Amino acid sequence: MTTAQGGTSAAVEARQLVKRYGVVTAVDGVSFLATRGEIFGFLGANGAGKTTTLRMLCGLLRPTSGMALIDGIDIQADPLAAKARLGYLDEEPFVHPHLTGREFLNFVADLYRMPRGQQREQRMARLLSLFDLAQKDGELIGGYSHGMRQKIGLASLLIREPSVLLLDEPTNGLDPRSARLVKDLLEELAARGTTVLLSTHILEVAQALCRRIAIIDRGHIVAIGTMDELRVQAGSEAANLEDLFLKLTAGPESREMIERLLES
Amino acid sequence: MAGPGALQVIVTSELLAFRNRALKRNPARLAAIGIILLFGAVVIGGGTFTVGATAGHFLTFAVDPLLAAAFTGLSLLMLVIGFPTVIASFFVGRDLLQLVVAPVRGRDIFVARLAIATSANLLISGILVAGVLGVGAGAGAPPVYYVLAALLIALQIVVMTCLQVILMTLILRWVPARLARDVAAGVAGLTGAALYVGWNLSLRQTFGRRGQADISNLTSLAQHIDWLPTAWPGHALTAAVEGSPAAALVWTLATVVLAVLLMATAELLYERTLLSGLGTFGGAAMVWRRRSERPVTPSRATGAGSPTIAIARKDWLGFRRDVRRLTRLLPALLLPLGYAAALSQPSRSLSGFWSNVALVTFLSMFMSSALASPSVPSERRGFQLLRMAPLTMWQLLRAKVFIALPPVVATMLVFSIAVAMTGKSGVPQSLELIVFGLWLAVGFVSISVSGGAIDPRFDVTDDRKAVGLVGTLAAIGGSLAFAVFSVGALAGFTFGAEAATGTANLGPIPSTPATGAMMILGGVLLIVAGVVLTAVLLWIANARLNSFEATIAST
Numbered sequence: 001m002t003t004a005q006g007g008t009s010a011a012v013e014a015r016q017l018v019k020r021y022g023v024v025t026a027v028d029g030v031s032f033l034a035t036r037g038e039i040f041g042f043l044g045a046n047g048a049g050k051t052t053t054l055r056m057l058c059g060l061l062r063p064t065s066g067m068a069l070i071d072g073i074d075i076q077a078d079p080l081a082a083k084a085r086l087g088y089l090d091e092e093p094f095v096h097p098h099l100t101g102r103e104f105l106n107f108v109a110d111l112y113r114m115p116r117g118q119q120r121e122q123r124m125a126r127l128l129s130l131f132d133l134a135q136k137d138g139e140l141i142g143g144y145s146h147g148m149r150q151k152i153g154l155a156s157l158l159i160r161e162p163s164v165l166l167l168d169e170p171t172n173g174l175d176p177r178s179a180r181l182v183k184d185l186l187e188e189l190a191a192r193g194t195t196v197l198l199s200t201h202i203l204e205v206a207q208a209l210c211r212r213i214a215i216i217d218r219g220h221i222v223a224i225g226t227m228d229e230l231r232v233q234a235g236s237e238a239a240n241l242e243d244l245f246l247k248l249t250a251g252p253e254s255r256e257m258i259e260r261l262l263e264s
Numbered sequence: 265m266a267g268p269g270a271l272q273v274i275v276t277s278e279l280l281a282f283r284n285r286a287l288k289r290n291p292a293r294l295a296a297i298g299i300i301l302l303f304g305a306v307v308i309g310g311g312t313f314t315v316g317a318t319a320g321h322f323l324t325f326a327v328d329p330l331l332a333a334a335f336t337g338l339s340l341l342m343l344v345i346g347f348p349t350v351i352a353s354f355f356v357g358r359d360l361l362q363l364v365v366a367p368v369r370g371r372d373i374f375v376a377r378l379a380i381a382t383s384a385n386l387l388i389s390g391i392l393v394a395g396v397l398g399v400g401a402g403a404g405a406p407p408v409y410y411v412l413a414a415l416l417i418a419l420q421i422v423v424m425t426c427l428q429v430i431l432m433t434l435i436l437r438w439v440p441a442r443l444a445r446d447v448a449a450g451v452a453g454l455t456g457a458a459l460y461v462g463w464n465l466s467l468r469q470t471f472g473r474r475g476q477a478d479i480s481n482l483t484s485l486a487q488h489i490d491w492l493p494t495a496w497p498g499h500a501l502t503a504a505v506e507g508s509p510a511a512a513l514v515w516t517l518a519t520v521v522l523a524v525l526l527m528a529t530a531e532l533l534y535e536r537t538l539l540s541g542l543g544t545f546g547g548a549a550m551v552w553r554r555r556s557e558r559p560v561t562p563s564r565a566t567g568a569g570s571p572t573i574a575i576a577r578k579d580w581l582g583f584r585r586d587v588r589r590l591t592r593l594l595p596a597l598l599l600p601l602g603y604a605a606a607l608s609q610p611s612r613s614l615s616g617f618w619s620n621v622a623l624v625t626f627l628s629m630f631m632s633s634a635l636a637s638p639s640v641p642s643e644r645r646g647f648q649l650l651r652m653a654p655l656t657m658w659q660l661l662r663a664k665v666f667i668a669l670p671p672v673v674a675t676m677l678v679f680s681i682a683v684a685m686t687g688k689s690g691v692p693q694s695l696e697l698i699v700f701g702l703w704l705a706v707g708f709v710s711i712s713v714s715g716g717a718i719d720p721r722f723d724v725t726d727d728r729k730a731v732g733l734v735g736t737l738a739a740i741g742g743s744l745a746f747a748v749f750s751v752g753a754l755a756g757f758t759f760g761a762e763a764a765t766g767t768a769n770l771g772p773i774p775s776t777p778a779t780g781a782m783m784i785l786g787g788v789l790l791i792v793a794g795v796v797l798t799a800v801l802l803w804i805a806n807a808r809l810n811s812f813e814a815t816i817a818s819t
Contacts, residue, residue: 058652061813084654094649098582107578110569111653140585 011195041210093153097142316398331498353381370535416497636668636712641730715739717805756787
């Protein structure tokens, strides 16, 4: 799978990623690979290291050691080329409250040097309409609800058609209709060759959308693969993703604790 | 057994939060802040004490006006500078929501917040303490003077804090909620600016060539304001110095009654307005809403988008719409203009040209500091968007310099032309001043942008706190050094050219072509030093932005 550039044909690759903050190791030797057109799930409890890993992959954090490759390009060695290919949506999107929705999309498009003109305008109009923001495109983002900010954040990624999407809880705060729209959209994008790395707490979403899933716990990948492969790794053949997740991340202990708390 | 009272719980939690914030800081930075504070206390406090002691000893007839003016002046300063702290303590913060939904009496919240809000005013009152103690020492006041001084200063702090709460509650009732904080900040800022300009103009009259260097203006001013309640503690202390216990008691009682009345009023109004304050300030940052949905006109521009222009345009739109930033900046901009106007009066000991050079330097430096320093930190969470974009930090710094430069250059050009015309300078000198001003603007803006990028505080929503101590020191120190280099270079070129033609008056130094050449060479070296300094600061800023990794909280 090695290319002429020395990278791999994988769209996203984490190679032994480590991130330390003083004596605390947030991510400890995480490795995985997502291929082109794949929706790859990334699951973990709060503080397990999901967001830190995603931020190393998109270049917001410098790994203590290891490599993050986007389309075979090391994001630390050639950040501009790698960043031009990817889009990252944070749990709380990075938006500018004093710009209107349309101005914000234009701002992002200019940042990525997208050609101006009719084509860009049409794409922007389609996206605003798709996310039900067409009527609000002249309002300042500061006045948007959380769900609307999430949608304008997604639109700002899609306007420039990145080949890799790193999404941290993209359905967070969305109403059921918008959440469904996002899920359908991600499937459509994957079918067209976009790679999606999806971090979520909603296990049903991960099970429905992702071909392969990685489960991270305390900075380590504890399981990785398709649902069937995860079942084999967990030794529970008929389990659903929630049971697998709880088993692999020591969930049953929490259940016992809850029962004991309620009994007392 | 009943637990601690609500008041105790709130105050303890605030103290714990303060302790945790302090412990989280870098020890080296804490030590630096401590040293600076100590140095400031010794220099400013010592200076004020000395002035007070001198006045108390030699100007016994002016003790009352001086104390009245000191209390009044410091009260106004507290009103302006302490206002943001009072707003933040009483009306802002999601922690207040927790207190409101908890079974806690409004009175307890008020008293707890009053204790916290007095911190800023307490700090400012340090100057007053030094001055009042100095007057007492100089006038040989009895021990009761010092006890009374401590009580009256504490009461004055409470009075001013309660006055600020009352003002804010009234603003919240009359002004639309979304504008409340900005109106309050604007009123406080304009008051401060007007005071500053008025003070400068007053000084010009007092110490100018046409006036006598005495304090008659100050004492006559104080006599006009001695009826103000803020002057009452001054009268009480004067009575104590003069050995009139009855008068001292009356003025002290009047001050106590005033403090109690204001506290009761503030508490009553606060309880009624607390929730509307939270509605205004507890949520997202205030922004202008567009009045109507204007039809969107598609952009006719073609070609690839430019990140630099995009950032500049975004900043311009954001700046125009963020009323909070505008209301804080506009009063600040009045200061240098007022200062310049006050100093560009006819009486000058320096020649017109060099006086204008000093003013252009000051104006440029002040404008750059106000506009350019917070330009990188003002990106806030949007900085992460820029870091993820295929764009270098050099491009970001360049964009920030471009957006801050036009207003600085425009103000400076208007000012240079105005002073050149009023001073009847010749065309060559006017051109020289304009070129010098342009050079300064580019340098100061670059240095100020670098200072903000060296130590940005992206989590902070207030531009005045957006640059950390290291960045502030880098910006101020760099700007001062650049100013010295630039003025030195200009002097080198100007006097060097005159020396080369043998027309310079250089005192003991002979006015010869060799001297002229040496001075011009010195000027060139100073220009190089200025360029190197700016480049080094920009380089450090670029490195710091590249290595930035911290999470930026949602603000």
